[in-house]
Amino acid sequence: MNSPAAYLVPASVDEAAGALSRGNATVLAGGTDLMPQANQGVRVFRHTLININRIAELKAVSRSGDWLRIGALVSVTDLLQNSTLRGICPMLAETADHFASDQIRNAATVGGNLCNASPAGDLSPPLLALDASVEMACHRDGRLQRRSLPLDQFFLGPRRTALAENELLTAVQIPLPPPRHYGRFFKLGIRPALDIAIISVALAGVLENRKLNRVRVAFGAVAPTPLRARRAEALLEGRILDEETIRAAAQAAREEVTPITDVRASAWYRSEMVSSMMRRLLHEAAGA
Amino acid sequence: MKPPAREITFTLNGRPRSVEVPLTLSALELLRDVLGLTGTKYACGEGECGACTILVDDRSLCSCLLFAVDLDGRAVTTIEGIAADDASEPLIQAFVNAGAVQCGFCTPGLVVQARHFLAHHANADRAAIKRALEGNLCRCTGYQKIIDAVAERVAALHERGEEKDARSRS
Ligand SMILES: Cc1cc2nc3c(=O)[nH]c(=O)nc-3n(C[C@H](O)[C@H](O)[C@H](O)COP(=O)(O)OP(=O)(O)OC[C@H]3O[C@@H](n4cnc5c(N)ncnc54)[C@H](O)[C@@H]3O)c2cc1C
Numbered sequence: 001m002n003s004p005a006a007y008l009v010p011a012s013v014d015e016a017a018g019a020l021s022r023g024n025a026t027v028l029a030g031g032t033d034l035m036p037q038a039n040q041g042v043r044v045f046r047h048t049l050i051n052i053n054r055i056a057e058l059k060a061v062s063r064s065g066d067w068l069r070i071g072a073l074v075s076v077t078d079l080l081q082n083s084t085l086r087g088i089c090p091m092l093a094e095t096a097d098h099f100a101s102d103q104i105r106n107a108a109t110v111g112g113n114l115c116n117a118s119p120a121g122d123l124s125p126p127l128l129a130l131d132a133s134v135e136m137a138c139h140r141d142g143r144l145q146r147r148s149l150p151l152d153q154f155f156l157g158p159r160r161t162a163l164a165e166n167e168l169l170t171a172v173q174i175p176l177p178p179p180r181h182y183g184r185f186f187k188l189g190i191r192p193a194l195d196i197a198i199i200s201v202a203l204a205g206v207l208e209n210r211k212l213n214r215v216r217v218a219f220g221a222v223a224p225t226p227l228r229a230r231r232a233e234a235l236l237e238g239r240i241l242d243e244e245t246i247r248a249a250a251q252a253a254r255e256e257v258t259p260i261t262d263v264r265a266s267a268w269y270r271s272e273m274v275s276s277m278m279r280r281l282l283h284e285a286a287g288a
Numbered sequence: 289m290k291p292p293a294r295e296i297t298f299t300l301n302g303r304p305r306s307v308e309v310p311l312t313l314s315a316l317e318l319l320r321d322v323l324g325l326t327g328t329k330y331a332c333g334e335g336e337c338g339a340c341t342i343l344v345d346d347r348s349l350c351s352c353l354l355f356a357v358d359l360d361g362r363a364v365t366t367i368e369g370i371a372a373d374d375a376s377e378p379l380i381q382a383f384v385n386a387g388a389v390q391c392g393f394c395t396p397g398l399v400v401q402a403r404h405f406l407a408h409h410a411n412a413d414r415a416a417i418k419r420a421l422e423g424n425l426c427r428c429t430g431y432q433k434i435i436d437a438v439a440e441r442v443a444a445l446h447e448r449g450e451e452k453d454a455r456s457r458s
Contacts, residue, residue: 007292035352049311103341104423
């Protein structure tokens, strides 16, 4: 493992963005991806290690107007336990409940999960299904600037995101779900805990009279990036969740994904599970 | 050349400590190799097994994945701190009584995690105990005796609590 040459502990987003603007830096949040990757030699530290864990703003969960704002340092344990979050987005708590172990959830952050950009990252499918955007900050012309980007434009490839080298991910923003919003997350793994998803799927929408409106379907671990299954969504939109609609949507989803074969599962099995888990979640929604 | 380092100050088992740490040193390496507290175990080094569990500001964490420099200003409790606390004695005894210790390598991590869990969930059922310990691997006992030990503590705490209630009511 190499070592960074310098170490900074900024106290504010402004200070962190200033440090990032000098370039050649590695950001440290919970460290649960960074440390193992550095130990395995697949990750090299840049010149400056920037520890963002003392930036209070990044730990906040807040509601303003029609938006819920989840700071980048909000932990997976917070997703499970924060009552505001549980109330507004129970799907995130359901996801957190299948995430690693207590020790890891206590360290793992929302921002770290997204920036690590693993195709199998657990928080991506539910956040995509909640129409989340990411907020990023950087210094430009000597001033702090923030921009927002829909999450489905954030992931560019395995471990590649739209975050520029001088940018910090500061928050995830979620439009407040409308009444009768329904959201479910399912993660397929061999063990109930501490397992990387073989596939994961999130289903969300407004559920009324066995119909879903504003349908969102998102998958993890079946393509180079987490992905929205837009054809399946279109087939489900506003239709009664009967056998025929469910079968057609599950088939469409199967055709939209491009899984690979790896140590955890074959491409064929992943495709089968995409349609199988899709059917299961839709049947549950139909009966809810 | 000396690797780049940073001086940190933190509370270790109730006492302030200042120490200079290389930037990439893990909290586990700091505890074991620099400070000589070898109760916290190195096993997988990847956060999968929980043998290195410590408490940092009342959160349980895998010390193998934690950068030692990030301990600056925080309060750390290790198995040594827990063992020195009389209040932990019944839990440790429950592990012994239940036969929850075989080779013993996972035991410190399990005791830290169980002690922390019980402090916050004194009414936990067996399912909750299992969930709380799922980040701690044991290769000897098959887990039942470990869960028995923690469940015994929940039952004992409960009984004592009820006794106290009965006393205050009378
Ligand atoms: C044993 C174990 C089990 C795990 N189980 C799961 C699981 O079930 N599901 C799952 O999805 N993941 C799992 N993970 C992976 C990991 O815990 C998560 O991805 C976690 O959310 C990463 O967050 P972190 O704060 O630890 O990130 P870090 O390791 O600190 O950072 C991850 C990456 O993001 C960058 N970064 C972090 N924050 C920011 C920011 N605000 N702005 C810019 N860049 C940033 C870092 O530079 C680094 O490249 C597991 C890991 C371990 C070790």
